[in-house]
Each structure stands twice: as C-alpha cells, then as structure tokens.
Amino acid sequence: MERPIRVLVAKPGLDGHDRGAKVIARALRDAGMEVIYTGLRQTPEQIVNAAIQEDVDVVALSILSGAHNHLLPKVVELLKDEAVYDEMLVIGGGVIPDEDIPFLKEKGLAEIFTPGTPTQVTIDFIKGNLKRA
Amino acid sequence: MFEKEKLDQQKEKDKGWNENKVEKVLSKFPERRKQFVTGSNLKVKRLYTPADVEALDYDGDLGYPGQYPFTRGVQPTMYRGKFWTMRQYAGFATAEESNKRYKYLLEQGQTGLSVAFDLPTQIGYDSDHSLSEGEVGKVGVAIDSLKDMEILFDGIPLDKVSTSMTINAPASVLLAMYIAVAEKQGVAADQLRGTIQNDILKEYIARGTYIFPTAPSMRLITDIFEYCSQEVPNWNTISISGYHIREAGSSAVQEVAFTLANGIAYVEAAIKAGLDVDTFAPRLSFFFNAHNDLLEEVAKFRAARRLWAKIMKERFKAKSEKSMQLKFHTQTGGSTLTAQQPDNNIVRVAIQTLAAVLGGTQSLHTNSKDEALALPTEDSVRIALRTQQIVAYESGVAETIDPLAGSFYIENLTNTIEQEAMAYIEKIDALGGSPQAIEKGFIQKEIMDSSYEYQKQIESGDRIVVGMNKFQVKEAAPKGLLRVDPSVGELQKDKIRQLKAERDNSLTEAKLAELRKAAVGTENLMPFILEAVRAYATLGEVCGVLREVFGEYQQSVIL
Numbered sequence: 001m002e003r004p005i006r007v008l009v010a011k012p013g014l015d016g017h018d019r020g021a022k023v024i025a026r027a028l029r030d031a032g033m034e035v036i037y038t039g040l041r042q043t044p045e046q047i048v049n050a051a052i053q054e055d056v057d058v059v060a061l062s063i064l065s066g067a068h069n070h071l072l073p074k075v076v077e078l079l080k081d082e083a084v085y086d087e088m089l090v091i092g093g094g095v096i097p098d099e100d101i102p103f104l105k106e107k108g109l110a111e112i113f114t115p116g117t118p119t120q121v122t123i124d125f126i127k128g129n130l131k132r133a
Numbered sequence: 134m135f136e137k138e139k140l141d142q143q144k145e146k147d148k149g150w151n152e153n154k155v156e157k158v159l160s161k162f163p164e165r166r167k168q169f170v171t172g173s174n175l176k177v178k179r180l181y182t183p184a185d186v187e188a189l190d191y192d193g194d195l196g197y198p199g200q201y202p203f204t205r206g207v208q209p210t211m212y213r214g215k216f217w218t219m220r221q222y223a224g225f226a227t228a229e230e231s232n233k234r235y236k237y238l239l240e241q242g243q244t245g246l247s248v249a250f251d252l253p254t255q256i257g258y259d260s261d262h263s264l265s266e267g268e269v270g271k272v273g274v275a276i277d278s279l280k281d282m283e284i285l286f287d288g289i290p291l292d293k294v295s296t297s298m299t300i301n302a303p304a305s306v307l308l309a310m311y312i313a314v315a316e317k318q319g320v321a322a323d324q325l326r327g328t329i330q331n332d333i334l335k336e337y338i339a340r341g342t343y344i345f346p347t348a349p350s351m352r353l354i355t356d357i358f359e360y361c362s363q364e365v366p367n368w369n370t371i372s373i374s375g376y377h378i379r380e381a382g383s384s385a386v387q388e389v390a391f392t393l394a395n396g397i398a399y400v401e402a403a404i405k406a407g408l409d410v411d412t413f414a415p416r417l418s419f420f421f422n423a424h425n426d427l428l429e430e431v432a433k434f435r436a437a438r439r440l441w442a443k444i445m446k447e448r449f450k451a452k453s454e455k456s457m458q459l460k461f462h463t464q465t466g467g468s469t470l471t472a473q474q475p476d477n478n479i480v481r482v483a484i485q486t487l488a489a490v491l492g493g494t495q496s497l498h499t500n501s502k503d504e505a506l507a508l509p510t511e512d513s514v515r516i517a518l519r520t521q522q523i524v525a526y527e528s529g530v531a532e533t534i535d536p537l538a539g540s541f542y543i544e545n546l547t548n549t550i551e552q553e554a555m556a557y558i559e560k561i562d563a564l565g566g567s568p569q570a571i572e573k574g575f576i577q578k579e580i581m582d583s584s585y586e587y588q589k590q591i592e593s594g595d596r597i598v599v600g601m602n603k604f605q606v607k608e609a610a611p612k613g614l615l616r617v618d619p620s621v622g623e624l625q626k627d628k629i630r631q632l633k634a635e636r637d638n639s640l641t642e643a644k645l646a647e648l649r650k651a652a653v654g655t656e657n658l659m660p661f662i663l664e665a666v667r668a669y670a671t672l673g674e675v676c677g678v679l680r681e682v683f684g685e686y687q688q689s690v691i692l
Contacts (some may be wrong), residue, residue: 017380098611
C-alpha cells in the first residue's frame with residue numbers, strides 16, 4: 001500500500017495565532033495526509049527534531065508574528081545541517097508581506113501562502129512538489 | 134407585551150400572508166438560497182412578527198438603560214452623555230516610537246490609550262532572551278523595565294488619560310510599572326484609570342501568550358483584584374475577552390458563552406480567595422469582537438449584557454448593581470479583513486463600528502484597512518479613527534439609546550443567543566467549569582469545528598467574502614506597508630546592558646529574593662512585584678522568579 005504523505009504543521013515564533021495552522025492541518029488530513037501539529041512557540045530546533053523524528057515529507061510553517069524573515073530561513077538551515085532538506089518540502093503561511101516572499105524563496109522555502117489562499121491550492125501544491133517519490 | 138387575543142389574530146394573519154402571498158411568489162421566483170443563516174450560522178427566517186417575541190416581558194427582559202437586566206445599556210443616558218471612548222490599540226518598536234504614536238493619536242482626538250506590547254514582553258522574556266530573537270518590537274512595543282515604561286508615557290499625564298494595556302500573564306508586572314511611572318509623575322495610584330487585560334483563560338483557549346499553569350495564574354489574578362480594590366480603585370482589573378475566541382473562529386454564541394464561562398471562573402476564584410463579590414465585581418470588564426453581520430452582533434451584545442446581569446444576581450448573589458453591569462470594549466474583527474482589495478476593509482470596519490455602537494459599547498478600537506497585511510500605517514489608523522468619529526457625529530445612531538430594541542428580529546435573536554450561550558455554560562459547568570473544560574480541550578474543539586466549517590463554506594462558495602472568493606481583481610502588491618526596523622532588538626539589548634550597569638544590583642537582587650519567598654507562600658504578590666520593578670528589576674527577571682516557583686503551562690494540543 002502507498003504510504004500517505006506525512007506533514008508536520010509547525011508554529012515557529014511566539015505568536016499564538018493558530019487558527020490558520022489548525023485549519024490547514026485539518027484540511028490536509030481530510031485530503032488523506034497524515035498530519036502532526038506541534039502546538040505553539042516552537043523553536044527552529046524543536047521543529048527540525050520533530051520533522052526528523054516523525055519522518056515527514058512536508059514541513060508547513062505558520063507564522064503571524066512578523067518574525068518570518070528571521071525564523072523561517074533558520075528552519076531550512078537546520079534541515080540542511082541535518083541533511084534532510086533534500087527529502088522535505090518546506091512551505092510557509094501567514095501574514096507575510098508579498099515583498100518578503102522572494103527573499104524567503106531564495107532561502108529555501110518552496111512556497112508562501114498568504115491570507116485568503118484556498119486550502120485546496122496548498123493541497124495541490126504539496127502533491128505536485130514532493131521531494132520524495 | 135402583546136394581548137393574547139391580538140396575538141392569536143396576528144398568528145392567523147402571518148399564516149395567511151405565507152399561504153396567499155409568499156407561496157405564490159416562491160412558485161415563480163425562488164429565493165436566493167434554500168436556507169438563510171447569520172454570520173454564525175444561526176437560522177434566519179423570512180420575516181419576524183410579534184409571534185416571534187410573544188413571551189417578551191418589557192420590564193423583565195429589557196427594562197431601562199442603567200437598570201437590571203441592563204439589556205438596553207449600562208448607563209441611563211448612554212451616548213447622549215458622552216460618546217464611547219475611541220481607543221486605538223497601538224504600539225510598536227521602541228518605547229520612544231510608541232510614545233510618538235500615542236501623542237499623535239491624542240492630538241487627533243483619540244480619548245484613551247491602548248498599549249500593544251511585543252510578544253517577548255507578553256510572554257515575560259526580556260529582549261535579550263534567545264526566544265526573543267526576531268520578535269522584539271514587532272507586534273507591539275518592547276518593555277524590558279521601568280525605564281522603558283517611563284519613556285513610553287513621557288509627557289502624557291497619567292491622571293488625565295485612561296490607559297488600556299493588552300497584557301495577560303505578566304499583567305501584574307506591567308500594572309506595577311504603570312503605578313511606578315505615575316508615582317514619578319506625582320500621580321497617586323487612586324487617580325489612575327485604565328484596564329489590564331489580565332485574562333489568562335482565553336490565552337489558554339485562543340490567544341497563546343500564557344506563562345504559568347492555571348492555579349498560580351488564577352492566584353496572580355485574584356491578587357490583582359484584591360490589591361486594586363484597595364489601592365487602585367478606578368482600575369479595571371480584568372478585561373474578560375471574547376475577542377480572541379471569535380478571532381480563533383468561534384461563532385457569536387460561542388463568543389458570549391466561553392467569555393462568560395471564563396468570567397464565572399474568575400468570580401468563583403476570587404470568592405474562594407475570600408473576597409466579597411461586590412468589592413471586585415464592579416471592576417470586571419469585558420472585551421468583544423464586532424463582525425460583519427450587523428444585526429447578529431447587536432443582538433449578541435444585548436444578550437451578553439442580560440445574561441451576565443442574571444449570572445451575577447442569581448448565581449453569585451451580587452447586591453450592587455455595578456456588579457451586574459457588563460461593561461465592554463469592542464474591537465472590529467481582524468479576521469474579517471481581506472488582504473485582497475484592502476480598501477474594501479474600510480467599509481467592513483464602518484459596519485462593525487455601527488454594530489458596536491448600536492450594541493452599546495463603552496469603548497471601541499477600529500481596525501485599519503491594511504491589517505491583513507502588516508501593522509497599520511499612520512494614514513490608515515487615521516481613517517479608522519475617522520470612521521468612529523463619522524458614526525458618532527454624523528450617523529445619528531448615538532442620539533437615542535438602544536434604537537434597535539423592539540425589533541421583532543433583534544429581540545428574537547437576542548433571546549436565541551442568550552439561550553444557546555446559557556446551554557453552553559451549563560455544559561461547561563458539567564465539565565467542572567471553564568479551566569477544566571479547557572484542560573479537556575472541549576472549548577478549543579468547539580471553536581475549531583466552527584472555524585473549519587466557516588473555511589469550508591468559503592471554499593465551496595456558499596459564503597461570499599467580497600474580493601476574496603468573488604469579485605476578485607488582479608492587483609499589484611500593496612506598497613508603503615509599515616515595517617519595524619530590525620535594529621530594535623539590538624537597541625533594546627543595549628538598553629538592558631546599560632540598565633544592569635547603572636542600577637543598584639544588590640537592591641534588585643534583594644527585592645527579587647523577597648518576591649521569590651512571597652511566591653512560595655500565600656501573600657498577595659502585588660506589593661512585592663511593585664517593589665521589584667521600582668528597583669528596576671527587568672520584566673524577564675520578575676517573570677523568571679515566578680517561572681522558577683510556579684513552573685510553566687503545558688498546552689493541550691487539539692486538532
């Protein structure tokens with residue numbers, strides 16, 4: 001049997017806005033994926049540990065605190081240090097200004113989903129861009 | 134309110150209208166939808182008539198403004214006396230920058246201050262803590278010590294303004310700093326007016342800036358109730374908040390239910406701590422959201438007022454009328470704003486402003502059009518404030534009290550929201566009260582279900598958000614968004630280094646040691662916290678001591 005896509009939904013940073021993270025987690029689950037949600041206030045180290053431990057295909061980072069330019073690239077760096085970045089698709093979402101998106105993509109985020117994105121768009125993106133076959 | 138005979142005739146007429154008129158039209162022109170619902174999915178009928186409010190008793194259910202059960206408002210003259218307080222939530226970067234914004238807002242006719250703190254401050258970390266990296270000054274102002282607080286209120290006379298502070302877990306520390314700044318201005322604590330949010334239960338449920346476990350958190354809250362009832366009598370010691378519950382995706386009914394259930398938990402905790410209900414209850418205040426379904430929101434505010442009055446009178450046997458009055462601040466709904474075509478948000482905020490005012494709010498923050506994108510710019514904050522001023526001075530809705538009362542729909546909806554909220558409160562009581570219901574994840578799960586349902590309605594097109602899932606246009610990326618200078622973090626770190634070099638460190642240490650001892654015991658902690666901040670202990674040091682003694686809250690992760 002084919003292994004379902006495994007996704008870690010994580011909240012880096014100190015903000016407590018997890019409505020989006022929870023909605024996306026449920027939507028991915030309804031789309032047949034296995035979803036692990038970290039809860040709030042996760043450091044990049046904690047997120048990377050969880051991603052490795054859970055052997056996920058996707059790391060989905062939700063942040064609304066404004067600290068995205070600092071924290072999201074850090075997660076990517078640590079995934080690279082642990083030599084798992086080539087296996088894991090890293091995406092982000094939240095209140096992130098459009099002008100920050102090129103910088104984040106350059107740093108290794110595959111896509112950034114901003115407010116108003118239908119969950120189906122994220123689901124399709126994940127299905128079409130997995131790094132592991 | 135209606136004679137039985139007339140009411141029976143009316144019901145016959147209702148039936149006749151349905152059969153003779155409506156059915157005929159429907160057979161040719163079906164309605165837009167099979168079922169109509171409110172913004173929170175309550176069913177809406179085609180028409181409301183006296184039959185829908187037949188049990189309404191004017192004196193018992195509505196009464197007069199300023200009188201039990203306060204359905205029509207908490208003051209006898211409401212906005213004819215004075216308008217609601219126009220209070221824009223603001224704060225970013227450093228205390229110096231925020232101080233400038235406050236002075237600007239006061240010059241523009243704002244009548245009260247509302248302080249937004251950055252996340253490290255809200256979670257009790259100094260700007261030089263490793264977890265503060267990247268977060269300093271981002272969503273609010275960074276306050277590390279009394280020094281920052283002195284700068285924040287420099288040139289603002291604290292006996293003249295009322296100040297609301299959105300601070301929860303470390304509320305006692307920020308309140309202590311405020312009292313200490315006032316002392317330096319020569320203003321006595323009993324002259325201070327304002328509010329601290331201080332509502333930890335909704336942090337566990339929806340907002341996320343908790344520090345300590347439930348029991349010591351409740352102790353800090355009741356310590357504040359007790360201390361303020363004696364020393365800072367004009368201070369609102371808590372703002373029991375439905376705002377964030379609604380933002381997390383709850384329905385209007387859930388917003389009322391979970392907020393009042395939290396209110397019940399605070400009252401019970403204070404009574405258990407030995408306080409008399411009428412000494413602290415008059416200083417309890419509330420904070421609600423205003424969304425786009427204008428009439429549902431108005432009914433929600435009225436229902437909340439009536440339900441709280443009954444709870445205080447019947448359940449807690451309050452005697453003072455002030456204990457029964459639900460006074461509330463409103464903020465327009467952040468989650469209703471769209472990143473798409475952001476100018477449309479001005480219209481949404483205007484509708485929400487009307488809802489808050491027609492619902493009898495005591496103060497109001499109107500969101501700025503760009504808040505789905507970033508912190509608001511000065512220009513967009515001014516439009517938001519002007520929206521309130523236009524409603525106040527031009528719309529006419531503030532000239533008479535509770536003008537929608539007596540509408541068959543509004544009264545019916547007010548009843549429905551009250552009844553459904555009460556049913557939730559009974560469920561929560563059965564679980565052992567709100568703290569237990571949170572621990573079991575009941576409240577979070579209910580909110581989550583509503584929020585997911587809403588998302589599905591949006592994605593199926595069953596619910597339309599203009600500019601987002603219908604009437605879209607291609608637009609260029611917005612320009613001119615406010616950005617916080619990333620050097621703020623370094624600046625704050627420098628300030629802490631300097632503070633620690635200049636202050637009397639042995640005095641600070643001694644005061645922190647006394648606080649630790651008191652925290653282990655059962656004394657009221659407020660005087661100890663005040664002593665520590667006067668000795669320039671940092672926020673992180675004070676919270677650090679309390680973390681050592683109390684431990685930290687572990688969130689139950691609910692999906």
